[in-house]
Amino acid sequence: METDRRTLLLSLFCTALPVGRAVAGASVVPTFLTTGRRDGRFHAMALSGTGHILGEFPLPDRGHGFAVSRDGRRAVAFARRPGRFAIPFDPATMRPSAPLPLPANRHFYGHGLFSADGERLLTSQNDFDAGRGVLAVHDVRRDHRRIGEFATHGIGPHECLLSDDGRSAVIANGGILTHPDYPRRKLNLDSMRSTLVRLDLASGDLLARASLPPALYQLSMRHLAATPDGATWFCCQHEGVATEQPPLIGRWDRNGEIRLIDLPAAVTRLMRNYAGSIAATPDGRRIAVTSPRGGIIVVLDGRSGAFLESISLPDTCGIAPSGDGFMATAGTGTVLLGGKTDAHPDIAWDNHMVTLKP
Amino acid sequence: MRLPSIFLLIGLGVVGVTPALADTTSAQAVLQERLVETILSETILPDHAVLVVATAEQQRTMRAACGTPSPETLSDAQAAFRDLVAAFSRVEMYRFGPGRQDNRLARLNFWPDRRGLGMRQVRRILEEQDQTATDPTTLRGKSVAVQGLSALEQVLAEAADGVMPDYACRYGTAITDVTHETAEALLIGWRDSQAELLRHPGPENPLYRDQGEAVKALLKAAMEQLVIVEQQKLGRVLRDGPASANPLSAPFRLSGMTLRAVAVNIAASRAVLSHPDLPGLDDPDMQNLFRELDFELSQSGAAIRAALEFPGGIAARIADPATHDLLQYARIPLQAAVDLHDTRLLPALGLTRGFNSLDGD
Numbered sequence: 001m002e003t004d005r006r007t008l009l010l011s012l013f014c015t016a017l018p019v020g021r022a023v024a025g026a027s028v029v030p031t032f033l034t035t036g037r038r039d040g041r042f043h044a045m046a047l048s049g050t051g052h053i054l055g056e057f058p059l060p061d062r063g064h065g066f067a068v069s070r071d072g073r074r075a076v077a078f079a080r081r082p083g084r085f086a087i088p089f090d091p092a093t094m095r096p097s098a099p100l101p102l103p104a105n106r107h108f109y110g111h112g113l114f115s116a117d118g119e120r121l122l123t124s125q126n127d128f129d130a131g132r133g134v135l136a137v138h139d140v141r142r143d144h145r146r147i148g149e150f151a152t153h154g155i156g157p158h159e160c161l162l163s164d165d166g167r168s169a170v171i172a173n174g175g176i177l178t179h180p181d182y183p184r185r186k187l188n189l190d191s192m193r194s195t196l197v198r199l200d201l202a203s204g205d206l207l208a209r210a211s212l213p214p215a216l217y218q219l220s221m222r223h224l225a226a227t228p229d230g231a232t233w234f235c236c237q238h239e240g241v242a243t244e245q246p247p248l249i250g251r252w253d254r255n256g257e258i259r260l261i262d263l264p265a266a267v268t269r270l271m272r273n274y275a276g277s278i279a280a281t282p283d284g285r286r287i288a289v290t291s292p293r294g295g296i297i298v299v300l301d302g303r304s305g306a307f308l309e310s311i312s313l314p315d316t317c318g319i320a321p322s323g324d325g326f327m328a329t330a331g332t333g334t335v336l337l338g339g340k341t342d343a344h345p346d347i348a349w350d351n352h353m354v355t356l357k358p
Numbered sequence: 359m360r361l362p363s364i365f366l367l368i369g370l371g372v373v374g375v376t377p378a379l380a381d382t383t384s385a386q387a388v389l390q391e392r393l394v395e396t397i398l399s400e401t402i403l404p405d406h407a408v409l410v411v412a413t414a415e416q417q418r419t420m421r422a423a424c425g426t427p428s429p430e431t432l433s434d435a436q437a438a439f440r441d442l443v444a445a446f447s448r449v450e451m452y453r454f455g456p457g458r459q460d461n462r463l464a465r466l467n468f469w470p471d472r473r474g475l476g477m478r479q480v481r482r483i484l485e486e487q488d489q490t491a492t493d494p495t496t497l498r499g500k501s502v503a504v505q506g507l508s509a510l511e512q513v514l515a516e517a518a519d520g521v522m523p524d525y526a527c528r529y530g531t532a533i534t535d536v537t538h539e540t541a542e543a544l545l546i547g548w549r550d551s552q553a554e555l556l557r558h559p560g561p562e563n564p565l566y567r568d569q570g571e572a573v574k575a576l577l578k579a580a581m582e583q584l585v586i587v588e589q590q591k592l593g594r595v596l597r598d599g600p601a602s603a604n605p606l607s608a609p610f611r612l613s614g615m616t617l618r619a620v621a622v623n624i625a626a627s628r629a630v631l632s633h634p635d636l637p638g639l640d641d642p643d644m645q646n647l648f649r650e651l652d653f654e655l656s657q658s659g660a661a662i663r664a665a666l667e668f669p670g671g672i673a674a675r676i677a678d679p680a681t682h683d684l685l686q687y688a689r690i691p692l693q694a695a696v697d698l699h700d701t702r703l704l705p706a707l708g709l710t711r712g713f714n715s716l717d718g719d
Contacts, residue, residue: 317714331713
């Protein structure tokens, strides 16, 4: 049994073959993008398939997520909400270009996506005076000029994903009303409602919407991962009473049904009502969810939703697919990959990490 | 570096799930346990009991002001309101556990009311004389913005010539009933449930695995309250100077309680964070650290008390350059206290602040 467990872990957190193009001046090509804090300053960083830092550039403040074009040639690093910067860059050189323009009455929510052809960049934003979420549309070839926006039909849009066919996007409206005048205060916990929506990327039309049962109105769906069967997996944070501890992971099927995943009670308890990031292997057979408060990574079977494993990693949050498994990072500086941990005690790794696609 | 053995031993299923516990010395663990007990028994539980008394007194004086209208009975109800604001300001920081359940904290006081939504809802109720708002049962079913202290403050401001109008009386009385019920539920929740969870951490505890997590939850509440006071209750009101100051965003502006409530917020945080005279505390470094925290928070409180010497409400006070300066100064020690907590108090207690554990990301 010992061998089996070990084999499973090694397969889930295996070392990926390097993909992408070489970082200027480096001998290894980048596989992952992430952000982190070092010496009190924040950086966007490119990592090799073995977790080594290949390149980086400074960020004005704490970063959060990335948008990456399908060809892997363009990426954007976003500020942590309610931040106001989003910096395009070339992952091969880690050379940043001019930040995205942003109206005074908007802020970013830390995530975005590129259209399938890479010509448009869409970013989740807060129209905070109106208290509504928008997906702003930017023209990549014209200095990322803002050329419009779509309503996300909800409050607090967070992570958004491009569909396989490139025609639509799935957006998680976390449902929590915030305003930059009251940093990190949640202004509508008594009446919040989170939704998942699918928007047509040509028209902005609402194609589908899903929400959780009314009893779970304080469960905020925020982070997403897509699988090849057309499902969207999501993970949540619970804003209700701490002892309630509802399921934090779910799956939105192609047919529009939402299914929440029941975990063993001890695992749910350890997650402390907060899942920070979710990732799927390219074949969709494994789903991994991090819980920084509980300091654990939960691994599920992507077809059945069955619980497979939970792994202790204090303050973990960043997770991304790596071959048939995952790489994970933690605020303590630890990188978990290939069945080994690598310590970077001078770095606090941030919430998210993405795998570059060749 | 190879994985720690526990990582390799975790198997399928729940067996072997091991939490990541803080690396704490035995002396730190003893101090953590003592702090939790002290904060509970000397601050949280008594403060919630005082809130129940204050809500009961508000009920009594409101009924008297409405049953026997006179300037004296109205004055008693207004004085009871000021005491109630002070009592609430002692427990305002506990936005988790019983305060989160049934949205009790928001039900007790709806703030921030960023776009004046709550004020407009209360105004509409008063203008339309909505009879369902005069019954505590149906009032509870309405928006939390119309059934707590901010609503009651607006209702009390309806008084003219020393008496309350009839409808305002009935609506106000229903608010005091709801508020009292909510305060009682809060006290029971803390006494019978939350306090026990904090006192008895462990693997079976649904919230706290060890004393470190328990004490960190309490310290975090106090720290967040200081940040809210510094940035939102003072910073957003004061802005850059008297010319740009914004008294309209000040909480409890109508009753003239803005700065008193802020002073109580700081005092309540101080009671959670600073324990220089904790019995049995013989570590001089720890005593000094608590004294430093105590000093910073006392400086801030003293500046706010000095600002209260200037006559008038918050608008008049922040229009006065010297008083505005005093209040700006009061923010600095609050920032210092937050820094002390993050950089020295948590490490001294064997605790760390998770980089990725904040809300909402």
